[in-house]
Amino acid sequence: MAGNISLIIYACTVVASLLSTRAVRRFHTVRVTIASLGMTALALLGISFAASPVLVCLCAIPLGLGGGSIDVALSNYVALHYKARHLNWLHCFWGLGASLSSFIMSACIAYLGGWRMGYRTVALLQLGVVLALILSRRLWQAAPHAALGAAQQEESAAPLVTNRQALKRPGVKHAMLALGCMSGLESSAGTWIASYLVTQKGLDSATAAAWAALYFGAITVGRMLAGLVSNKLRGQSIIRLGCCVAAAGIVLLLLPLPTAVGMLGFLLTGLGVAPFFPAMLHETPARFGKPYARAGIGLQMATANVGVMLLPSCVGLLAARFSLAALPWVLVLLAVGALWFSERCAAITAPSGPQA
Numbered sequence: 001m002a003g004n005i006s007l008i009i010y011a012c013t014v015v016a017s018l019l020s021t022r023a024v025r026r027f028h029t030v031r032v033t034i035a036s037l038g039m040t041a042l043a044l045l046g047i048s049f050a051a052s053p054v055l056v057c058l059c060a061i062p063l064g065l066g067g068g069s070i071d072v073a074l075s076n077y078v079a080l081h082y083k084a085r086h087l088n089w090l091h092c093f094w095g096l097g098a099s100l101s102s103f104i105m106s107a108c109i110a111y112l113g114g115w116r117m118g119y120r121t122v123a124l125l126q127l128g129v130v131l132a133l134i135l136s137r138r139l140w141q142a143a144p145h146a147a148l149g150a151a152q153q154e155e156s157a158a159p160l161v162t163n164r165q166a167l168k169r170p171g172v173k174h175a176m177l178a179l180g181c182m183s184g185l186e187s188s189a190g191t192w193i194a195s196y197l198v199t200q201k202g203l204d205s206a207t208a209a210a211w212a213a214l215y216f217g218a219i220t221v222g223r224m225l226a227g228l229v230s231n232k233l234r235g236q237s238i239i240r241l242g243c244c245v246a247a248a249g250i251v252l253l254l255l256p257l258p259t260a261v262g263m264l265g266f267l268l269t270g271l272g273v274a275p276f277f278p279a280m281l282h283e284t285p286a287r288f289g290k291p292y293a294r295a296g297i298g299l300q301m302a303t304a305n306v307g308v309m310l311l312p313s314c315v316g317l318l319a320a321r322f323s324l325a326a327l328p329w330v331l332v333l334l335a336v337g338a339l340w341f342s343e344r345c346a347a348i349t350a351p352s353g354p355q356a
Contacts, residue, residue, distance in 0.1 A: 001053050005060050010309035012064025013071075017302035018163055020072035021295045025160055030140045032073040034133050039066030041126035048119035068305065076297045079282045080290065084235060087278040088227035095220030095274075102213065166295035169288050171348040175280060175296070176303040178341035182276045183304035184311030185246070185334035188327070189273075190215060191312040193266050196253075196324045201262060211263050215270045222274025235283040236346045238275045243339040246272025250335060253328040269331070276338065277304070287349035 023032050043063035050056045078087045101122070108118035166172055193215055197208035226238055233241070249268025252261060280300065285293040311334070318326045 001056075005056060007309065008057055008060040009064035009067070010305050012061050013068035013305045014302045014309070016065045016068025017072050017298045017305060020069055020076075020298045021161070021163065023069060024073050024076065024294060029073045029077045030133070030137055033070055034130055034137075036066040036070035036073070037126055037130045037133065039063070040070075041123045041130060044119045044123035044126065048116045048123065068301070072294075072298045072301050075278075075281050075301065076294045079297065080285055080293060084230035084238075084279065084282045085227035087282045088223045088230060088275060091278045092220055092223035092227065092274075095216055095223060098216050099213065099220065161292050161295045163295050163299055166288070166292050166299055169292050169296070171287060171345040172292075172296055172299060174341045174345035174348065175284070175287070176300050178338050178345060179277065179280055179300045180303040180307040181334045181338035181341065182273060182280075182307075184307030185269075185331050185338065186219070186273045186277075187308040188312045188315045188334070189266065189269055189331060192315055192319070192324060192327055195319075196327050197263065197266075199324050203263075211266060215266050218267045218270030219274045222271040223278060225271075226275035226278070230279075235279045235286075236342070238279045239342050240339065242272045242275045242279070243335055243342075244272070247332065247335045248272070250328050250331045254332075272335075276342075280342065287345065 020032075027035070039062040043059045043061075043066065046059035047056050047063075050059060074090065075087065078090050104121055105115065105118040108121055109115055112118075112121075190212070194205070194208040194212040197203045197211055198205060203211075222242075226242075230238065246269050249265040249270075249272055252265030252268065255262075281297055284296045284300070288296050311330075315327060315330055318330065
């Protein structure tokens with residue numbers, strides 16, 4: 001049932017990503033952000049009171065739609081109006097939330113009477129953020145940065161580029177496939193790391209779970225570090241470096257090394273995958289042009305969510321057919337695929353490349 005609920009959430013996230021271009025143009029980023037957070041908060045609240053799995057599945061629909069809308073809206077806004085380090089730090093806080101969520105749920109189960117209180121706690125936190133956004137709406141129109149001060153006017157005046165038109169832009173499909181591969185790698189490693197360490201490395205369940213939490217912590221740290229060096233390295237250089245670090249971490253899992261060294265491979269993998277997602281999104285306006293940025297980011301995030309939705313399940317099927325020893329090989333293939341597609345995208349969209 002948990003798998004079915006996740007499938008509904010990710011399917012709705014993909015739909016929201018594809019519809020985000022028209023939504024942001026019509027309602028502006030701040031309104032889409034407020035509405036999306038409100039939807040997710042009410043959906044979480046609904047799940048906490050749901051009396052049957054059917055009601056949980058119904059609540060999963062606005063949860064996925066809200067999550068997909070806010071991802072695209074904020075990523076596009078920051079990519080257009082801020083620097084690369086800000087987009088890295090924006091997505092860094094996703095890792096912080098992913099890490100904190102486990103502690104919130106554990107505390108609610110232990111001290112507040114069960115999992116339902118965990119959902120209610122996060123829903124109340126979300127509603128608090130919604131209130132803060134409503135009270136600070138004017139900051140989006142009167143920010144000190146000149147480009148931010150006219151952000152809403154730009155969103156309304158920019159020509160509407162449809163998803164179909166964006167797909168015809170040279171390099172967009174390569175960028176989509178690159179993000180699909182890397183997001184699939186990130187989620188597959190996160191989903192199966194604990195099981196891999198138990199079945200292949202002989203760790204006990206508690207220790208394996210702790211290393212899985214450290215993997216998400218490594219993603220958070222990696223995005224923070226990428227933000228610090230983004231002023232000195234080009235976006236594509238950061239993408240290459242991240243892919244190489246991730247590949248090195250995966251190779252450590254394949255080599256007959258001591259268990260502790262092998263476990264460090266997952267941490268290197270987390271550090272490596274961390275900057276790929278924000279770097280690809282931040283490069284979108286420069287590679288495809290500002291008019292194509294919103295649709296381009298929406299398409300890339302839709303493909304990324306498809307990778308998150310499908311690839312961990314594919315790894316599970318391989319594990320059932322063979323064993324989880326196949327996990328590092330799948331991760332290597334995804335890392336190579338992400339690097340190759342990103343390099344093709346960079347070559348096609350370079351000023352001296354085919355597009356010029």
